[in-house]
Structure formats: C-alpha cells, structure tokens
Amino acid sequence: xxxxxPAVQDYSQLAVDVLGKARQCGxxxxxxxxxxxxxLSVQVRLSAVDRLxxxxxxxxxxxxxxxKRSASSSTSDFSxxxxxxxxADTCSLAKAVAEDPVSGLPAGxxxxxxxxxxxxxxxxxxxxxxHIALAKRAEAAALSADPRxxxxxxxxxxxxxxxxxxxxxxxxxxxxxxxxxxxxVSPVATDPSTGGMQRDSWYAIQRAYARLDSPxxxxxxxxxxxxxxxxARKVPTCKAPVIFDQEMAGSLLGNLCGALSGYALYKGxxxxxxxxxxxxxxxxxxxxxxxxxPRGFGSRPFDGExxxxxxxxxxxxxxxxxxxxxTYSGKKLGLASTGNASRSVGESPSSGPTNxxxxxxxxxPADMIRSVKRGLYVTELIGFGINMVTGDYSRGAxxxxxxxxxxxxxxxxxxxxxxxxxxxxxxxxxxxxxEFRGRIASPTIQISxxxxxxx
Amino acid sequence: xxxxxxxxxTQFGLTEQEVQHTLGVVKVRDVDxxxxxxxxxxxxxxxxxxxxxxxxxxxxxxxxxxxATAGEKTGFAYSDELTKRDLEIAAGTARYIAQSPQxxxxxxxxxxxxxxxxxxxxxxxxxxxxxxxxxxxxxxxDAEARRYDPRxxxxxxxxxxEYKIVMVATTDGRMVGDVQPLSRxxxxxxxxxNGNRQMGTFGGGGRMAFAYYHEQxxxxxxxxxAARQAILNLSAVDAPAGVMPVxxxxxxxxxxxxxxxxxxxxxxxNRRKTSAFSSLLGKRVASEACTIVDDxxxxxxxxxxxxxxxxxxxxxxxxxxxxxxxxxxxxxxNARLMGIPLTGNGRRESFQSIPLPRMTNTFMLAGExxxxxxxxxxxxxxxxxxxGGGQVDITNGKFVFSASEAYLIEDGRITKPVKGATLIGxxxxxLTKVSMVGHDLKLDEGIGTCGKDxxxxxxxxxxPTIRIDQIxxxxxxx
Numbered sequence: 001x002x003x004x005x006p007a008v009q010d011y012s013q014l015a016v017d018v019l020g021k022a023r024q025c026g027x028x029x030x031x032x033x034x035x036x037x038x039x040l041s042v043q044v045r046l047s048a049v050d051r052l053x054x055x056x057x058x059x060x061x062x063x064x065x066x067x068k069r070s071a072s073s074s075t076s077d078f079s080x081x082x083x084x085x086x087x088a089d090t091c092s093l094a095k096a097v098a099e100d101p102v103s104g105l106p107a108g109x110x111x112x113x114x115x116x117x118x119x120x121x122x123x124x125x126x127x128x129x130x131h132i133a134l135a136k137r138a139e140a141a142a143l144s145a146d147p148r149x150x151x152x153x154x155x156x157x158x159x160x161x162x163x164x165x166x167x168x169x170x171x172x173x174x175x176x177x178x179x180x181x182x183x184x185v186s187p188v189a190t191d192p193s194t195g196g197m198q199r200d201s202w203y204a205i206q207r208a209y210a211r212l213d214s215p216x217x218x219x220x221x222x223x224x225x226x227x228x229x230x231x232a233r234k235v236p237t238c239k240a241p242v243i244f245d246q247e248m249a250g251s252l253l254g255n256l257c258g259a260l261s262g263y264a265l266y267k268g269x270x271x272x273x274x275x276x277x278x279x280x281x282x283x284x285x286x287x288x289x290x291x292x293x294p295r296g297f298g299s300r301p302f303d304g305e306x307x308x309x310x311x312x313x314x315x316x317x318x319x320x321x322x323x324x325x326x327t328y329s330g331k332k333l334g335l336a337s338t339g340n341a342s343r344s345v346g347e348s349p350s351s352g353p354t355n356x357x358x359x360x361x362x363x364x365p366a367d368m369i370r371s372v373k374r375g376l377y378v379t380e381l382i383g384f385g386i387n388m389v390t391g392d393y394s395r396g397a398x399x400x401x402x403x404x405x406x407x408x409x410x411x412x413x414x415x416x417x418x419x420x421x422x423x424x425x426x427x428x429x430x431x432x433x434x435e436f437r438g439r440i441a442s443p444t445i446q447i448s449x450x451x452x453x454x455x
Numbered sequence: 456x457x458x459x460x461x462x463x464x465t466q467f468g469l470t471e472q473e474v475q476h477t478l479g480v481v482k483v484r485d486v487d488x489x490x491x492x493x494x495x496x497x498x499x500x501x502x503x504x505x506x507x508x509x510x511x512x513x514x515x516x517x518x519x520x521x522x523a524t525a526g527e528k529t530g531f532a533y534s535d536e537l538t539k540r541d542l543e544i545a546a547g548t549a550r551y552i553a554q555s556p557q558x559x560x561x562x563x564x565x566x567x568x569x570x571x572x573x574x575x576x577x578x579x580x581x582x583x584x585x586x587x588x589x590x591x592x593x594x595x596x597d598a599e600a601r602r603y604d605p606r607x608x609x610x611x612x613x614x615x616x617e618y619k620i621v622m623v624a625t626t627d628g629r630m631v632g633d634v635q636p637l638s639r640x641x642x643x644x645x646x647x648x649n650g651n652r653q654m655g656t657f658g659g660g661g662r663m664a665f666a667y668y669h670e671q672x673x674x675x676x677x678x679x680x681a682a683r684q685a686i687l688n689l690s691a692v693d694a695p696a697g698v699m700p701v702x703x704x705x706x707x708x709x710x711x712x713x714x715x716x717x718x719x720x721x722x723x724x725n726r727r728k729t730s731a732f733s734s735l736l737g738k739r740v741a742s743e744a745c746t747i748v749d750d751x752x753x754x755x756x757x758x759x760x761x762x763x764x765x766x767x768x769x770x771x772x773x774x775x776x777x778x779x780x781x782x783x784x785x786x787x788x789n790a791r792l793m794g795i796p797l798t799g800n801g802r803r804e805s806f807q808s809i810p811l812p813r814m815t816n817t818f819m820l821a822g823e824x825x826x827x828x829x830x831x832x833x834x835x836x837x838x839x840x841x842x843g844g845g846q847v848d849i850t851n852g853k854f855v856f857s858a859s860e861a862y863l864i865e866d867g868r869i870t871k872p873v874k875g876a877t878l879i880g881x882x883x884x885x886l887t888k889v890s891m892v893g894h895d896l897k898l899d900e901g902i903g904t905c906g907k908d909x910x911x912x913x914x915x916x917x918x919p920t921i922r923i924d925q926i927x928x929x930x931x932x933x
Contacts, residue, residue: 045727051529054548055807058535059516071511076518076535086515093511096586097501100509128551153729153850188729188850199729199850232851237697237933267504268609268645268652346514383855384844385877385929389645389654394694394877394929396846396855413853415877415929417696453696453879453929 008036008163012175014060015167018083022064023169025091029065029105030169031305033345034058037162042131044139045154049132061345064090068099074346105305106327106337111172112302112309119294120178121161122208131157134183134215141219142187148230149223153186153199159209164300166343172306180297181209185222191230198229200380205437207295225379228400232410234454235401241375242416242450243368243402246433248378249442253358255420256287257440258388260314262329262340262351271391271421272320279318281424284361287315289324291339291354298354298439304343309354312338326351358442361430365444368429370405376452377402378416391420397452414454423447463567463632466620467493467517471564473539474624478562480546481523482626485553488787489523489546492764493537493622494806501586502613503593511586520806521545524788528552531809564630567622570761570768574754575636575662580618584665589614592640592668596678600644603682606689608652609645610678614638614668623766631766636662637757637913639902642677646685653691655684656859659900661757677900684841684860687872694861694876694930700833701878701923702864704840705826705897709916712747712817713905714845714854715882716740720774720782721800721812721907722789724849731852731883732780740780741886744822747775749784751799751815757901758816758915765801765810772798774817775886786812804910811907818917822892826920829891831867837928838862838869839878852882877929885926893920 011034022030036058043051060083061074071093075086126134139155161179166172184203190196202222204213244252264270272280291309293299303309305327313321325333326341326349342352369377378399385394394417400407431444464470474491481489495517502510518535519542532548534541593612600610615638622632639660646653657680659673668674703711716732724730732740741747751769753759760769765787773781785793786801789812802813830838838861845856857877862869898917905914 045527049528049552051531051809052548052552053531053809055533056535057533057807070509071513073513073515075515077515082515086513089513093513093586096590097511098507098509098590100507103509151727151729153727197729197731197850199848229851234927239933267611268647269654273652347512348510382846382848382853383857383877383879384846385855385857385875387654387875389652390874392874394857394875394931396853396877396879396929398848398853412851413879413881413927415696415855415879415927417694417876417929417931419931451696451929451931451933453927453933455698455927 008038008161010163010175011036011165012167012173014078015165016173018060018062018087019167019169021084021087022062025087026066027064027091028067031063031105032167033061033343034165035162035345037160039158039160040128040131041156041158042128042135043154043156044132044135045152047136047140050154052128059345062086062090063348064094065104066094068101068103069094069097070103071097072346072348102328102331105168105170106307108170111170111306112174115174115301116292118292118299118301120176120207120299122179124209126159131159138183138185138215138219141216142185142223145220145223146227148189148192148227149187150190151188153188155183155185157183166302166306168306174302174306176301179207181206181212183215183218185219187223187226189226189230198226200226200229229398229410232398232412234413235411235452236455237453239449239451241372241446241448243372243375243377243444243446245377245379245444246435246442248381249445250440251381253356253440253442255386257324257353257356260324262323262325262333264388265323266329266332269389271388275320276323278320280320281315281318282427283317284430285315285318285427286359287357288312288359289314289340289353289356293355296355296436298356303339304341304349307337307339307341309339324351324353353439356440357434358430360432360434360443362432363429365431365433368431368444368446369402369407372402373404375402376416377407393418393420393423414452416450416452418450466495467537469537475561475564477521477542477546478564478624478626479560480543481521481550482562483550483553483557484555485525486523486550487525488626489549490623490625490765492520492806494518494619496617496619498617500613500615501589501593503597504611505609506597508590508593518806521549522809523549523552525553527792529788529809533807562626564624564628567630567632570631570633572752572761572768574752574759574761580636592674596642596674599675599678600642600682603679604686606646606648606686607644607682608647611643612641614640621764625766629766631762633761635760640668640674640677641902642681644681644685646689648689651689653685653688655681655688657681657684658902661755661901662759663755687860691872691874693932694873695837695928696930696933698925698927700836701926701928702829702833702836702838703918703921705893705895705919706917707899708839708842709818709899709918710842710845710856712819712918713814713914713916714847714856715880715885716747716774717814717817718847718849719852719882720784722783722785722793723812725783726789726793730849735780735883738780739778740883741775741778742889743778744892745775745778745886745889746820748773748820749814749817753816756816756898756915757903757913760815763799763801764803767797767799767801769799769815784812784814786810802912804912808910811910813907813912814905814914816898816915816917818896818898819892819919821894821896821919824891824893826893826895829893829920829922830864830869832891832922833864834866836864838864847882853879854882855879873930878926879929880926885923888924889921890924891922895919
C-alpha cells in the first residue's frame with residue numbers, strides 16, 4: 001500500500017494573489033501567511049497498534065490594515081470564492097475596530113534579505129509500517145526493562161513536515177520548509193508490595209531522522225524514570241534548597257520567556273517590568289535567544305513579520321539585556337523589534353522565544369546533589385499556580401528527597417512555592433548538562449531555598 | 456450564514472451516495488465500527504486593552520474526520536477538502552489498521568436527523584450580531600471596571616464566539632447533525648498601588664444568544680468581579696503552607712471534582728487499567744455526603760451538547776452515589792470493549808482529532824449544611840472561592856488546583872485575603888475527607904476548557920460549599 005502523502009506545496013503565488021485582492025478592497029497594508037503540512041502518527045500499546053493518524057492540512061492567515069485599524073482572519077478553504085469572501089469580511093472587520101496609533105507593518109527596509117538554510121528539513125520518508133515498528137521497539141524496551149513495569153499508556157512515533165510562506169504588501173516574500181521526527185514512551189509500573197501505580201515517560205525529538213536516539217534507549221530511559229518513582233511519599237512541610245532537573249529547569253525558563261514577552265510587559269502583566277539593565281540573576285546566569293541555531297526547534301530564517309532572526313543576549317552575567325519583542329510590542333515600549341514575532345495563522349503576531357537557553361556551567365548534576373545536605377530534587381511539576389504579574393509561584397511537584405548529598409527516596413503530593421523574581425535571583429548553581437529537546441532548554445539548576453508543603 | 460442553518464449534507468456539498476460510498480471504503484471485514492464526522496466552524500473574537508478595541512479575528516474551518524476501529528485499534532485520517540476523492544483517501548488510511556481486503560459495498564445510512572433534545576434552540580448566530588455591537592459591549596466593560604476603583608490601571612476584555620455545524624454518519628446506519636453555538640466573555644483587570652501590581656479575572660458564557668450578556672447586567676457583574684479581585688489582591692498576605700482544613704465556595708471550585716475524580720473515571724484509562732480508580736468500582740471513594748454526576752443535558756450550559764461527537768445523545772451519569780463509585784463516562788470504543796453502558800461522552804476538539812471519553816458538566820449535588828455553619832466549623836484553615844487551572848496524574852491519582860481568591864479562616868471567621876496557592880491531594884482519598892456539604896449548589900459561570908491528549912473541549916463544573924478536613928495547601932508561610 002502506498003502510504004505517501006502528497007508533498008507540501010509552495011503557496012507563494014497564492015499569498016501574493018490574496019495580497020492583491022486586499023489592496024483592491026482598499027487595504028493600506030496587508031500580510032499573508034500560508035502553512036501547509038502533513039503528519040503521520042502511530043501509537044502502539046502493549047505491542048499492538050492502538051491508534052494511527054494521518055493528515056494533511058493547510059491554512060491561510062490574512063491580516064489587513066486600513067490606516068491604523070486592523071483585523072486578522074484565517075481559513076482552510078483555498079477556493080477562489082472563499083478567499084474573496086475572506087478578504088471582504090476581514091476588511092469590514094478592520095473598519096469596525098478602533099484606531100490603534102501603534103499599529104502597522106514594520107518599515108520597508110527591515111525585512112530579511114537573506115534566507116539562510118538552517119538545516120530544518122530532512123526528506124526521509126518513513127512508511128506507516130516503519131512508524132509502527134519503531135514505536136513497538138521503543139515500548140518493548142520499556143516493558144522488558146523490569147518485571148515491575150506492568151502496563152503501558154503506549155509508545156508513539158510521529159513524523160511531520162511542512163512549509164511556511166509569508167508575504168506582505170511591502171514586497172517581502174519568504175518561505176522555509178521544516179520537518180520533525182519524534183517518539184515517546186509512557187510505561188506504568190506497579191509497586192509489588194502496595195499495588196500503587198506510577199507512570200512516567202521519556203521522549204526524543206529531532207529535525208533529522210538520523211539524529212534521533214534509538215527506540216531502545218528512549219524506552220529504557222522511560223522505564224528507569226517510571227521505576228524510580230515507586231514508593232513515593234510526602235515529606236514534612238519545610239524550607240529547603242531545590243534542584244530542578246533539565247526538564248523542570250526548562251519549565252522555569254519558559255516562565256521567564258512569558259515574563260519577557262513584550263506583550264506581557266506593555267500590558268503591565270509581567271513581574272519583570274522596568275528591569276532592563278538590572279541584575280535579575282547571579283553572575284553565573286547567561287541566557288540567549290538564538291533564532292538561527294542549525295536544526296533548532298525554534299529556528300527560522302525570518303520571524304512572524306518577515307524580520308531577520310538573530311542571536312540575542314537576553315541575560316548576560318545576571319543582567320537583563322533584552323526583552324523578546326516584535327514590532328508592535330517594541331513600539332509600545334519604545335524599543336526596536338528583536339526579531340521575535342511569533343505568528344500563528346489567523347492571529348496577529350505576538351512575541352515569543354526562538355531557541356531560548358541558559359548557558360551551561362561546570363557542575364555535574366551529581367555534584368549538585370552531593371552539595372545538598374537536605375533538600376529536594378524536582379523531576380515533575382504539575383498545575384498552573386504561577387502569577388505572571390507578581391511572579392508568585394506555587395506548583396505541585398514530584399521528585400526525590402536529598403539526604404546528606406544522596407537521593408534518599410522518591411516524593412510526591414507536595415508543592416513547592418516561592419516567587420519567580422526571587423527564585424532567579426537565588427540560583428545557586430548552573431549545571432553542565434544542557435541538551436535541546438525543544439525550543440527552550442536548560443541545564444540542571446539549584447535554587448537556594450523554597451517552601452515545600454507536604455505533611 | 457442563514458439564521459436557520461442546514462444540518463444536512465448540502466452544508467458540506469456532499470450527497471448521501473458519497474457518504475455511503477466512503478463508509479463502504481472504510482468498513483472492510485475486520486473493522487467493527489467506522490464513522491465520518493463532518494464539521495464546519497466559524498469563530499470570531501474581538502478584544503480590547505488600554506481602553507481601545509484593537510483586535511478582531513475571524514476563522515473559518517471545514518473538514519471531515521474518518522475513523523475505523525477494529526478491536527482496540529483505531530485508524531484515523533482527516534481532510535480539509537471534502538471531495539469524494541479526498542474522503543476516499545482518508546477512508547483508505549483509516550482502514551489501514553485492519554489487514555483485510557478492500558471492501559467497497561456502500562453502507563446504507565438514514566437521512567440526516569436532528570438529536571431528540573434541543574438544549575440550545577437555534578438562535579441568530581452571534582456572528583450576525585454586528586461587530587459594532589460587540590465592540591460596544593467591550594467598551595462598556597472597560598468603563599465599568601475603571602469606575603469600580605481608580606487603582607484599576609488596565610482592563611483587558613475579549614469576546615469569543617463559535618458557531619459549529621457537525622454531522623456524524625456511522626456504520627450503524629445513522630446520520631445525525633447538530634448546530635452548536637458557543638460564546639465566552641472574559642475580563643482581566645490589573646490594579647496598581649505603590650508599585651504593587653495585582654490581577655483579577657472573571658468571565659462567563661455558554662451556548663446562548665448575545666442578549667444573555669446584557670440581561671441582568673451580566674457584563675457589569677463580570678467587569679466588577681474582575682476589578683474587585685484585582686483590588687482585593689493588593690492587600691493579600693502570604694498563603695499558609697501545610698495540611699489544614701479547607702472550605703471551598705460554590706461554583707467554579709468544582710474544578711476539584713474535575714481533576715480529583717472526573718479524569719480518573721474516564722473509561723479509556725480504566726479499560727487500560729492505568730487509572731488510580733481502575734479497581735474501585737462499587738467501593739467507597741468519598742464520604743457519604745458526596746453524590747457526583749456528569750450531566751451533558753443542562754440547557755445552554757458550556758459543557759452541554761444535544762449529542763456527543765459520535766452522535767450519541769448526552770446523558771446524566773452518576774459517578775459517585777453517597778460516596779460509592781458507581782460508573783465511568785464512556786465513548787463508543789471503550790463502552791464496547793468494556794461491556795458497559797454508553798453515556799454520550801465521546802467528544803473531540805475538531806474534525807482533526809479522534810473522539811475520547813470526556814466530561815461535560817461535572818458537579819456535586821447539594822447537601823444539607825448551612826454554608827455559614829461550614830465556615831464556622833473551622834478553627835484555622837483556608838476558604839477558597841476562585842481558582843485558576845488544575846491538573847492530575849491519572850495513574851497515581853495526585854491532582855492540583857490553584858486558588859486565585861482565598862482567605863484565612865481564623866476561629867470560625869473569614870479574615871485576611873491570601874495570595875494564590877496550589878492545593879494538592881490524592882483523587883481516591885480527598886473526597887473521603889469531605890465532612891460537610893452545603894445546600895447551596897452553584898454551577899460555574901461558563902468559562903472552563905479541559906485539555907486531554909492535546910485536545911481542548913468546553914466543560915462545566917459545579918459545587919456547593921464543602922468542607923475538606925485535610926488537604927495540603929502550597930503557600931510560602933511554613
């Protein structure tokens with residue numbers, strides 16, 4: 001059976017045609033984004049196929065300006081009549097909203113001239129059966145790791161590729177292709193003495209298939225992470241140092257991105273307002289946003305407005321050097337765009353990270369754990385207890401209790417609480433273990449003290 | 456779009472023959488069941504900040520999902536093109552899970568019918584309400600919130616509407632369609648005083664007409680509540696940390712039920728025996744005072760549906776009766792594999808996603824206690840009335856939900872407001888510690904969205920005032 005989907009297309013001409021229609025309708029400026037993608041996702045559970053999903057989708061997003069008024073729209077219907085209707089509807093929508101003095105496209109000379117190849121696309125075309133076989137191998141490695149791995153929420157293998165075309169009324173037309181290959185495994189382990197169950201998971205994701213970890217290594221890491229949670233218990237309420245593993249440190253960096261977004265800042269909804277040029281972390285902390293990292297998950301040659309991406313020092317030796325800005329939020333703050341416009345089809349741009357990471361230090365995670373007499377090593381956080389306006393932070397956590405420099409036992413049903421502003425200021429150690437498994441990445445970090453609520 | 460829309464195939468430019476043919480392509484020998492889901496969705500959003508309505512967004516989407524199940528296997532494909540050829544390709548992909556030869560006999564289906572119930576009688580789509588009227592509503596909200604207190608420095612308000620037409624054709628020979636309106640008005644205020652900045656959020660909505668937001672001055676209520684919360688938080692003190700009695704107010708704090716037990720009672724996790732509730736049917740999982748239902752049949756509610764996304768009428772399912780676990784919520788696949796009743800909870804975010812067992816409106820029935828007596832019964836604890844989001848680990852049952860408006864209870868009296876804090880507990884245990892249930896059942900205002908497997912669907916929750924004798928509160932004051 002032929003399992004190949006039709007290749008994604010270059011919709012540059014379509015984008016230019018829609019811009020022409022918008023101009024005919026009286027729009028003073030406009031931009032169009034077209035995305036076209038396909039994906040194949042296979043989930044297996046207990047060695048049998050559980051779910052197979054295959055799709056091809058495309059979508060066109062339009063933004064029009066009538067002077068200082070603007071509106072956005074999107075559709076999956078590319079027929080001429082439907083697009084004509086969309087342009088007309090969007091123009092009347094724009095006329096119905098208020099004038100916004102800051103609105104408009106970036107000035108004409110700022111657009112990305114070069115379109116460097118960032119190695120984002122790998123043409124490897126895996127068949128459905130190959131997807132199934134890879135997912136089965138990953139799950140089998142987890143299931144055979146230990147007799148206590150008793151069940152499974154499944155393993156999946158996904159591949160996708162797509163194209164993005166962006167064009168605007170200033171004559172900018174750019175496009176790029178990208179691909180992604182990923183797998184994940186979610187085993188369930190049972191404690192033979194209590195019958196209590198735990199689940200955890202592990203995953204791998206790459207732009208290029210050849211760079212992906214082996215299914216066996218992903219499966220056995222998933223099993224290791226699940227097994228180590230068996231027998232977890234609460235700890236008494238206390239204040240103690242907290243070590244965030246790579247993944248959880250990454251989530252803190254994600255919170256930092258939220259607070260650095262130009263939109264949060266100009267709305268007064270960020271705890272980092274007015275901190276530019278101030279020390280917001282110790283000297284050991286340097287953070288970059290790099291939109292042109294080869295094969296990066298946040299990489300792209302131009303941002304959501306067509307401006308060139310770049311490498312921006314965000315925090316240098318603890319001092320806040322830059323926010324993450326697009327043209328609009330930059331103007332609101334009296335600053336220039338940093339090439340961080342993110343654009344989802346059908347929305348006006350917002351600002352967000354490209355590849356955002358904390359520069360690694362020298363300590364190994366083992367060194368960091370050894371340095372703690374009594375404290376917590378966090379490997380999972382759940383819930384949404386973060387107030388971006390104040391930085392107040394309170395989340396459910398699971399991980400390990402550290403006693404005299406060693407992981408003593410797994411813990412769960414506890415919370416960790418503090419304030420993000422204070423947490424970044426009191427980062428004590430930055431680990432040496434930076435790895436990218438997404439657009440935001442961090443090595444292990446240690447925070448000097450947080451409140452842990454348990455028994 | 457017409458005021459009385461079609462729920463028939465002409466909406467999608469298809470004929471009955473094409474539908475029967477596509478079902479025939481997917482229904483090969485080893486396929487137990489297959490369905491086609493057609494969806495057309497128009498959504499619009501207007502939003503304001505800094506006193507001006509500056510954003511308007513419109514989105515049109517249309518497509519079909521084709522699904523086949525064989526034993527525990529599901530094959531699924533979708534397409535945003537609705538030609539016979541595209542549907543054939545999708546059907547060919549969906550049946551890949553069944554290793555049987557190509558079929559091709561068309562599957563007969565009925566003419567398209569409407570569900571028996573009509574919980575949200577066809578109304579003028581809000582998209583036909585002039586944009587200017589929606590803009591005016593947001594301007595009124597801005598004025599109302601700023602009038603509440605001069606310390607309100609910014610008001611962000613948004614009004615979102617969705618108008619969805621769905622049709623399901625199944626290999627059981629049924630074809631049924633529904634028109635599902637949905638809207639939501641949300642207000643966020645930022646208050647500032649001496650460098651102290653705080654936020655308050657409030658909103659509401661459901662499957663009703665635009666007039667709802669003006670009736671009983673609802674929009675004013677939303678604006679004032681968001682402003683009141685922001686101002687209140689200016690004087691909030693650090694929340695306590697540790698195990699203590701907690702009183703939850705009525706309405707939205709019902710998110711407790713959604714996280715602590717609702718997800719754990721979804722049939723898929725229980726069929727796979729990966730839920731902390733998997734072996735607890737018929738067992739005590741809550742105190743005698745707790746009876747909890749999932750009810751998709753409440754008129755106009757955000758979580759309600761005439762039929763679920765597999766064409767099954769929604770229903771009222773008793774999950775917990777006087778503390779005893781009675782049932783799971785099911786979709787077709789899991790009800791069939793487990794041999795348990797179909798409850799009409801097979802829901803999907805869109806044609807691009809597969810149906811899963813999902814909640815509708817989940818709430819606890821009223822008890823007999825006076826809410827004032829419940830508060831008076833606590834010496835030292837927390838009174839929480841408003842929450843942000845929550846999350847649960849289905850397998851070990853640990854769940855969290857985060858308070859956004861809460862107060863200390865000291866000597867039986869509500870005293871100081873406290874900063875937001877996350878509450879954490881264990882699903883199968885927390886409700887056994889509910890010692891008092893108020894007579895004041897309240898449903899939420901209609902803002903809830905539930906995420907599972909990357910799919911978001913609108914849901915509702917409800918709760919009377921209750922007392923939980925012991926739960927861990929994640930504040931900073933140890």
